[in-house]
Amino acid sequence: MTFLTVLAALLKIVLIVGVAFNLAAVLTWAERRQSAMMQDRFGPNRASFSLFGKEFRLAGLVHLPADGLKLIFKEDFVPQNGDKLLHALAPMLSLFAPLVLMAVVPFGDVLCMDQLKNGHLWDAVERFGTCTGAAGPKSLPAIPMQIFESNNGILYVFALSGLGIVGATLAGWSSDNKFSILGGLRAASQLVSYEVAMGVSLVGAMMVYGTLRIDEMARWQGEHVWGIFVQPLGFLLFWAASLAESKRTPFDMPEGESEIVAGHLVEYSGMKFGMFYFGEYLEIVVSSALLVSLYLGSYNLPFLHRDGITIAFGDAIWHKTLPHLLVVVVQVGTFFGKLALMCWFQLFFRWTLPRFRYDQVMRFGWRMLLPATLVNLFLTGVVVLAIDRAGEAFADRLGLVADGVNLLLGALMVFAVVRLVIGFAMPTNRAPRPGANDAPQTA
Amino acid sequence: MPTIKLDGREIPFEKGDTIIRAAWRQGLEIPHYCWHPGLSVAANCRMCLVEIERPGGRQMMLDVLNWDAEKGDYVPSKKPKLEPACQVECLENMNVKSESSAFVSDARKHVQEYLLLNHPVDCPICDQAGECKLQDYWLQSQRAPKRMHDEIVHKPKGVSFGPTIVYDAERCIVCTRCVRFMDEIAKDPVLDKRERGNLGEIVLSPGRQLEGKYTMMVDHVCPVGALTTKDFRFKSRVWFLRKVETVCPGCATGCNAWLDYDPRTGEVPRLRPRDNQAVNQFWMCDDGILTHKRVQSGRVVTATVGRGKDRKAVTPSAALKAAAELLKGAKSVGAVLSAQRSTEDNFTLAHIAKTFLGVGELHLASLGTWDGDAILRDADQNPNTRGATLAAGGAVHPIGELTEPVVGGQVGVVVALGGPVDLDDVTAGALGRAKLIVFSDAETALTKMADVVLPIASWAEQDGSFVNRQGTEQKFVAGPKPIGDALPGWDALVRLAKQAGHPLDWKRIKDVRKAMGGAAARPSTQPTAPEAPPAE
Amino acid sequence: MPLPLEGPVQYDRVKGTKISKPGRNAVQQAYVKDIADGLAITMHHFFKNTKEMIRGTRPDAVNDPMEDGVTTLEYPFQKRPYPERFRGVHRLTHRADGSPRCVACLCCSTACPAQCIYIEAGEYPEGDKKRGYEKYPVKFVIDELRCIFCGFCVEACPCDAIRMDTGMHPQPYDSRDQFVFGKSLLMSFVSADGEQQSENPRREPGEKGFAGITRLGQHH
CATH class of the missing domain: 3.10.20.740 (Ubiquitin-like (UB roll))
Incomplete structure (x- = not known):
């Protein structure tokens, strides 16, 4: 434990907290603006500030500080017979739980400090090296791009995501309001139910990757293929469960205008409400981060490895070494890019899917999702066992398939970018409206 | 026949x-x-x-x-x-x-077109519109636009004929009704006609004005909008007005009239003569027509208690309470009837005074005499001197005779009905010593020194009757609602009696008339059956 | 069709297409395809609208409100064009000399079903050439809160003195008496074209070039 590692840890904490908080804040804007675009309307665009006599609206981003200021200066209301301590504790817990989850999420491969120290800034490192340098007394440690290198990373996730339940339940209890307690109970039962399915759905991934460490999982995906291709069913099940965990629209049982008003949030105002609200968006960030880390290749791009780009189909076809610092920067950028894209994609669900009824949610959780995860677990076990028994030759052939998948994936990504650019450049094709060519009505 | x-x-x-x-x-x-x-x-x-x-x-x-x-x-x-x-x-x-x-219809159509040939057709700004014969007969007989497209003959407009009348020669059809009225009825041939055909117009005698006691009648005899009174000019449109039968309160003749009032505002912009061959035939004098001003100006609007500086406005019920207190504390009470108020009001006061208050002699407040003439105007300015006397059931004494008992201390409290009244200084000074309760529609010398003033409706705002100089009882009908806190006179008096604890349960004017007996049983307004025109 | 007094009521047989119930196999029950379809629709709108917003090619909200895309009307800044005969706040038209055309005939207040017009007529002063020919409104008051904007006053006016062609809504105020518009305020309004007068010409009393005979021209 040197001064360098402590400094690096602090820097990583600042980076992750900064990104998570800012991403969550931007999500509050994105959700409103994005849903507006989906529904053919403007969305927030009125808040503005003036600078040098000009008015700036920044596409509605000014609403963010405006909303924040409003929440801060609003009256902090506590019900007369409510539990004041728990009433204050509940929003803290619901904000705290998703935040600490980000600690175990790796956002890049290791940074080999030795490499930098020796002045080989533009040299590549070995692809399969340990990156510990000369291991002499003067050598510097390799710094993992992860705040907390836990041996049981996934279990840590399970343990702390359960804490969010406590926040919602406490909020319901301490508000001294029937709607609140009903909302709190609904939240508790829903979260507990889906916690089970979420846990079991991940076991399949653990079996494939052979580890509990999330950084190891990420590395496995870089060497082989993204998790979504080896665990497609597990991916969908985990996604569904994490959607339910975030208490958002298809699963927003704890709230419901016509049933229990705002549920456990009824008696919250000002910044305490703001913390709940913020916690919800943090949960989106965290669940997106987990989805990216476990199933979508984490910080990996196809063919980009620690030493550079290696396009291979069984044997290497094309190889190019890249400087270590560049690779690390690309990897970190890739992770945060994927994270933002996944958050953006998750917002679509709320504005596309209709809401469940409460009994449907429970039935879905226990009678559909949980059996499905068990089936996934069983199938995965059988397949993993079969591959282990199949021998080297079959493993090579599987490697070929993985390379093919990676080739396809790379091509798909290039295609998506090109399609996006072309689509943006093309003018909108409007069908002529009947009567559009008639003479204008006002002479 | x-x-x-x-x-x-x-x-x-x-x-x-x-x-x-x-x-x-x-x-x-x-x-x-x-x-x-x-x-x-x-x-x-x-x-x-x-x-x-x-x-x-x-x-x-x-x-x-x-x-x-x-x-x-x-x-x-x-x-x-x-x-x-x-x-x-x-x-x-x-x-x-x-x-x-x-x-005949054909002839009427063409006569009508001829009469309208040079008419400006400025009905929107003409006060006669709505009661104009030209409009009526156009609708009845003509119903076609005029065929002449030339500019009409322009004649003087808005000519002031005197203090009361404005003349518009373009609207005039030169029927000479006004000329004949001034000549035959008013006996003052000041108007005449000059020129012929489309240039004809009505003119004043050189060096004269249309003045005197009977000028405003020319507006009412004029079948079109050529002659209008300055009093009513541009005040209202006639279709906004409702009419009720009334009797002029200007003098003892009791000319029959229509009371035109605006139901939206309660204003009474004019009085019009109503035919009654037995009383006024078709006519009224200027002063009589102008009595409509009494409805709006110089009125008592709120009840007051106290004299001079101590006077303050109160609700009518509080004033009645104060008046009843005064009556209870009084040893002896005086009652003053009014020749300006209806017979019903006077009868109610006389009844209360004699039955409950032990008043022996009733007094009468009235206006003095003015310049009467042989046409319509009676020298007595009061419309109901005879009615008040009849209501008292015997002789009434002039208000001046109340001086002695008040000064002598025999009478401590005086209840008075007050319309307009003439008071000499001596009487006024004497009455000032007594406690004075006045029921009045107008601000008068009596209300100024009263201890309790109660607003009552003017003649236009309540049902009632006057008995004119011939002894004819003529009923009049309430038009607009009483202004302010005013109540009908008899109603206010009955309430005072009730407040003082006396049993009197007259609720409607009918009850009063029933109690009056014979006087009310007679048919009131004479039928408007036409008789021969007055001899010239 | 009269109902029969006895026996069951006979209705026409309802004709329609039979819709089969959705299948209940695992793939259908997972709703993966349906979710994907839904996402495709919302994403299509999202990408199209975002592109149009950024490129500034969204449809004209004022004139093409029924077009696909973001057609929100930003109301106080954008307004739909009103029909030509839209009845807005009243105005009193002017003569060439700036005095009101109104002659206080009270036709408008007579026609008004809401009784929201109050006029006090006055006579032009001595020496004015309009004296005797016309009167003018000393007070002209419209209670815009009582007004039901039926336009009868405009129809009733014989002088084209009151019009509702300002194109203005009655605006919100703090208190009720602010809605009671007086003569000077009503005369300060202009038509949608910025006119204070009216298109219909008028000849003033005694104007030169008046056709026809006059008293002065006659020999008598």
Whole structure:
């Protein structure tokens, strides 16, 4: 434990907290603006500030500080017979739980400090090296791009995501309001139910990757293929469960205008409400981060490895070494890019899917999702066992398939970018409206 | 009685009647402008032309050419000579065709067009619009736009004829009703006609103005909007007004009148004469017409208690309570009737005074005399001197005779009905010593020194009756709602009696009239049956 | 169709297409395809609208409100064009000399079903050439809160003195008496074209070039 590692840890904490908080804040804007675009309307665009006599609206981003200021200066209301301590504790817990989850999420491969120290800034490192340098007394440690290198990373996730339940339940209890307690109970039962399915759905991934460490999982995906291709069913099940965990629209049982008003949030105002609200968006960030880390290749791009780009189909076809610092920067950028894209994609669900009824949610959780995860677990076990028994030759052939998948994936990504650019450049094709060519009505 | 036939109807007539008058007596109208039942015949408007078949005689026929559409040429035909109904005297079994003759309708149409030829048709800004004969007969007989496209003849407009009347020569049809009225009724031939045809107009005698006691009547005899009073000019439109039967409170003659009031605001912008052959025939004097101003100005609006500086406005019930307190504490009470108030009000006060308050002698407050004349105006300015005397059930003493008992201390509290009243200084000084309870519609000398003032409705705002100098009891009907906190006079007095603890349960004017007995049982307003016009 | 007094009521047989119930196999029950379809629709709108917003090619909200895309009307800044005969706040038209055309005939307040017009007529002063010919409104008050904007006053006016062609809504105020518009305020309004007068010409009393005979021209 040197001064360098402590400094690096602090820097990583600042980076992750900064990104998570800012991403969550931007999500509050994105959700409103994005849903507006989906529904053919403007969305927030009125808040503005003036600078040098000009008015700036920044596409509605000014609403963010405006909303924040409003929440801060609003009256902090506590019900007369409510539990004041728990009433204050509940929003803290619901904000705290998703935040600490980000600690175990790796956002890049290791940074080999030795490499930098020796002045080989533009040299590549070995692809399969340990990156510990000369291991002499003067050598510097390799710094993992992860705040907390836990041996049981996934279990840590399970343990702390359960804490969010406590926040919602406490909020319901301490508000001294029937709607609140009903909302709190609904939240508790829903979260507990889906916690089970979420846990079991991940076991399949653990079996494939052979580890509990999330950084190891990420590395496995870089060497082989993204998790979504080896665990497609597990991916969908985990996604569904994490959607339910975030208490958002298809699963927003704890709230419901016509049933229990705002549920456990009824008696919250000002910044305490703001913390709940913020916690919800943090949960989106965290669940997106987990989805990216476990199933979508984490910080990996196809063919980009620690030493550079290696396009291979069984044997290497094309190889190019890249400087270590560049690779690390690309990897970190890739992770945060994927994270933002996944958050953006998750917002679509709320504005596309209709809401469940409460009994449907429970039935879905226990009678559909949980059996499905068990089936996934069983199938995965059988397949993993079969591959282990199949021998080297079959493993090579599987490697070929993985390379093919990676080739396809790379091509798909290039295609998506090109399609996006072309689509943006093309003018909108409007069908002529009947009567559009008639003479204008006002002479 | 001899009869004539008008459109197939048998109509009786008296000897000397013209056709139009015989019809008028039956309530039938033959369209006319210049004829007026109270004035001499001029026969200059030609509107009343009718077809007359005399018994046994030949009808006078004219040769005319009529367009025949079938032949496409004019063909000679006959047409009766039409005669003015206002000029031709009735003969037994004469057959007159008015509405039933196509020739007559045709004639009316053309006379009407001729009269409107140079008319400016400025109805929107004309005060007569809505009660104008030109409008009525246009709708009835003409119903076509005028065919002349030339500029009309321009004549003087907005000419002031005097302090009361404005003349518009363009609207004038020169029927000379106003000339004849000033000549025959007002006996002041100040108006005359000059020029002929489309240049004709009414003018004043050189160096004279239209002035005197009977000027505003010319507005009411004028069938069009040529003569308008300055008093009513531009004040309202006639279709906003509602009318009720009333009696002029200006003098003891008791001229019958229409009270025109605006139901939206409660204002009374004018009084119009109402025909009653027994009283005023068709006429009213200027002062009588202007009594409508009493409804709005100089009124007592709120009840007050206290004198001088201590006077403050209170609710009517609080004032009644204070008045009842005064009456309870009084050893002896005086009561003052008013010759300006209705018989019912006076009877109620007299009844209360004699029955409950032990008043022996009733006194009467009234206005003094003014310049009466032989036409309509009576020297007595009070409309109901006789009625108040009758209501008192015997002799009443002038208010001046109340001085002694008040000064002597025999009378401590005086209850007075107050319309406009003349008080001399001595009486006023004496009454000032007593406690004074005044029920009044107008601010008067009495209300100024009263201890308790209660607002009551003016004659226009309540039902009641006046007994005129001939002894005719004439009822009048409430028009607008009483202003402010005012109540009908008799109602306020009954409430005072109740407040003082006396048993009196008159709830409606009917109850008062029932208690009055014989006086009220008589038929009130004389029927407006027409009689012979006044001898000239 | 009269109902029969006895027996069951006979209705026409309802005709329609039979819709089969959705299948209940695992793939259908997972709703993966349906979710994907839904996402495709919302994403299509999202990408199209975002592109149009960024490129500034969204449809004209004022004139093409029924077009696909973001057609929100930003109301106080954008307004739909009103029909030509839209009845807005009243105005009193002017004569050439700036005095009101109104002659206080009270036709408008007579026609008004809401009784929201109050006029006090006055006479032009001595020496004015309009004296005797016309009167003018000393007070002309319209209670815009009572007004039901039926336009009867405009129809009733014989002088084209009151018009509702300002194109203005009655605006919100703080208190009720601010809605009671007086003569000077009503005369300060202009038509949608910025006119204070009216297109219909008018000849003033005694104007030169007046056709026809006058008293002065006659020999008598």
